Amino acid sequence: MNTLFHEIEQPEGAPLARPEDMAVVDAYRQRVYESYERFLRQRLAELDRDRARLWRRDYSSVEAYQRSVEPMRQRLAAMLGWWIEPQNRPPLTTKEEQTQILFRDKDFIAYRVSFEVLPGLESYAVELAPCSPGPHPGLLAQHGYSGCPELVCGLAAQANAKDYSYRSLGIRAARRGYHVVAVQHPSGYGTADETIGSLPRFQNYGRTYGKNRLHRLALMAGGTLFGLDMMASSRGVDLLMSRAGVDRGRIGMYGLSQGGMSALYLPALDKRIKASVCAAYFNSRLLKLIGPHRATCYLDSPEEDKFFADVVRCFADADLASLICPRSFAVEAGEHDTSVDFEKSRDEFPRAAEHYRKLGLEKRVEFIAHKQGHVSATARAFQFLQEQLAR
Numbered sequence: 530m531n532t533l534f535h536e537i538e539q540p541e542g543a544p545l546a547r548p549e550d551m552a553v554v555d556a557y558r559q560r561v562y563e564s565y566e567r568f569l570r571q572r573l574a575e576l577d578r579d580r581a582r583l584w585r586r587d588y589s590s591v592e593a594y595q596r597s598v599e600p601m602r603q604r605l606a607a608m609l610g611w612w613i614e615p616q617n618r619p620p621l622t623t624k625e626e627q628t629q630i631l632f633r634d635k636d637f638i639a640y641r642v643s644f645e646v647l648p649g650l651e652s653y654a655v656e657l658a659p660c661s662p663g664p665h666p667g668l669l670a671q672h673g674y675s676g677c678p679e680l681v682c683g684l685a686a687q688a689n690a691k692d693y694s695y696r697s698l699g700i701r702a703a704r705r706g707y708h709v710v711a712v713q714h715p716s717g718y719g720t721a722d723e724t725i726g727s728l729p730r731f732q733n734y735g736r737t738y739g740k741n742r743l744h745r746l747a748l749m750a751g752g753t754l755f756g757l758d759m760m761a762s763s764r765g766v767d768l769l770m771s772r773a774g775v776d777r778g779r780i781g782m783y784g785l786s787q788g789g790m791s792a793l794y795l796p797a798l799d800k801r802i803k804a805s806v807c808a809a810y811f812n813s814r815l816l817k818l819i820g821p822h823r824a825t826c827y828l829d830s831p832e833e834d835k836f837f838a839d840v841v842r843c844f845a846d847a848d849l850a851s852l853i854c855p856r857s858f859a860v861e862a863g864e865h866d867t868s869v870d871f872e873k874s875r876d877e878f879p880r881a882a883e884h885y886r887k888l889g890l891e892k893r894v895e896f897i898a899h900k901q902g903h904v905s906a907t908a909r910a911f912q913f914l915q916e917q918l919a920r
Contacts, residue, residue, distance in 0.1 A: 570819065576842045577815045583843055584851075588887040591855050601843065602852050606798055608839045610752020611647070611760050615801065621645070621767040631684060636660060637703035639684060644764060652761045654712045654768060655682050657703035663774030666781060666918045668707040669765050669795075669802070670699045671714075673786030673809075674832070675736060678711035681788065692867075695785050696906040702783070705911055708775045712765040714758040714787075716740045737831040744834040754834050755794070762791055763799045770801070778803070779918040785809050785905040786868070789861075797852035804857035804917035806897070808905040811860040811881075813873040814845050823870040850881035850894075857893040857917035861910050865902045893917060 587597035606612035624643040632639040637660055643653040655678035659665050672681040672695070679685050682699030689696050699709045717739025719729035727738045744754040770777050782805040784792035789810030796802040818835065820826035827835045850858050858881065862874045878896045885894040897909050 573815065573819060573841050577845070580841075580843060580845065580848070584848065586851065586884070588884075591888055591890075594855065594884075594888060598852055601848070602797065604839065604843060605794075605849075605852065608753075608837050608843070609756030609759060609794070609798075610747070611756040612763075612798060613647075613760065615763070615767065615799065618767070619648075621764060621771060623768070624651075631655070631679075637700075639682065639703075641678075642768070644768060646757070646761045646764050650757070652713045652715075652764070653678070654710050654765055655679055655684065655699070656711075656768070657682060657699050657707075657709040658772070658774065659703055659706055659708060661706065663708075664776035664779075665706050665708045665774055666779035666914075667766075667769035667772075667775040667777075668702050668709050668914070669762060669769065669780070669782040669784075670695075670702060670709050670711040671762060671782065671784030671788035671791040671795075672711065673784070673788040674740070675716045676714075676786075676788070678713050681711050681785070682709065692902040692904065693786070694904045694906075696904055698783060698785070698905050702911065705915070707781075708769060708772060710765045710769050712762050714761065714791075715743060735831060737833070741831070741833045753837060755790075755837070758791065759795050759798060762795050766799055766801055777801075781805065781914045781918055783808065783905065783910065783914065786903060793846060793849050793853075796856060796858070797849045800856070802853075802856065803920075804859075804914050805853060806859045806861055806905075806910045806914060808861035808910070809863065809866055809869050809903045811846050811850075811862065811874050811877060812869055813877050815841055816873060817870070822873070824866075824868045845880070846877055847880035847883075851884045854884045855888055855890050855893065857913075857920075859895040859897055859910065859913045861897040861899070861905060861907060863902045863904060864898065864900050868903050871898075 584601060585597055587593040622645040629641045631641055637657045639655060639657050641653060641655050643651055646652050670681050672678060681695045683697030699711055702709050717728045727734050727736055731738050747754040747757060766780060769775050769780060780802050782792045782796060782802050785808040789807045792805045792807040793810060796805040816822045817826055819828045860874060860878055862871050864871050882894045885891055895913055897907055899907050
């Protein structure tokens with residue numbers, strides 16, 4: 530192809546007219562920007578206020594209730610993207626040649642295994658398998674933002690840090706007799722730290738860049754990064770159910786922080802999870818997204834992966850809990866959590882519990898408070914799981 534180049538009409542040089550006062554221009558820019566933000570905030574407030582109209586819950590029986598919320602479960606799956614119902618998936622493929630034993634004691638064996646999430650997409654998990662005879666309840670233990678399976682399981686130097694800590698969640702579960710699986714959700718790589726900084730070529734971009742980069746790619750591909758993460762964690766349930774020593778009817782989940790987000794969303798999608806503990810996440814969602822909020826709202830943070838097209842229109846945290854119902858659900862919240870507003874978490878919880886109350890299932894939902902911060906540390910959370918998985 531021959532390229533025809535054209536002349537530039539206006540050469541570089543002095544302006545053709547008197548320049549405007551940029552202070553005046555900036556005042557106009559401010560007015561327009563603030564008008565856009567007011568308009569969008571008002572629209573979001575309207576969507577939040579009108580959300581209940583989209584739900585048609587039928588409390589006449591448990592069966593009727595489950596049928597009535599199913600369309601919203603499908604809408605949730607469509608919002609996140611990538612979801613394939615368990616019965617429609619290809620069998621789980623593990624890379625046994627990559628399985629590594631990490632730790633062994635009298636209570637459990639810890640090992641790492643790689644597996645295929647979707648064709649061409651892989652992740653890995655850390656498994657803690659009890660040494661005692663089965664069958665054992667299964668537990669999906671989910672790490673949070675920038676974490677890793679080793680950290681949530683307790684196989685890391687900062688496993689029992691004062692704050693922002695899982696407090697050896699996986700080991701505590703394994704010693705209670707759970708077969709634990711903890712799945713990797715990517716944030717980045719390139720350092721030997723227990724929490725990820727960014728990516729090797731983009732260290733100056735900040736710790737959120739790796740996850741933001743994948744989220745942007747996922748949006749262009751027609752889904753969300755969190756949707757891929759939910760498929761990966763659900764494959765963790767597939768992995769649990771493939772183990773001979775696991776009782777398939779007793780699968781629980783426990784996650785902290787963004788892992789708590791997973792422990793709210795995944796049971797809403799995957800009905801094989803019988804009980805879930807959502808730690809350090811459950812909140813008044815619109816306020817956490819755009820403020821005002823005691824902690825930094827996501828709008829004012831560099832984390833892009835928390836924003837989904839229909840989340841305000843359709844899915845407050847209590848609505849997501851209504852998709853878990855009639856299966857069991859607990860919120861674990863720290864009074865001194867600097868990321869999650871404890872009071873707003875406590876205020877939102879009755880809206881979730883109301884669905885259980887209307888079905889006569891009050892004992893299947895619980896608010897578990899503690900006096901520390903952004904940690905998953907209560908014995909009560911495990912007692913709740915034990916009680917609910919024994920039903």
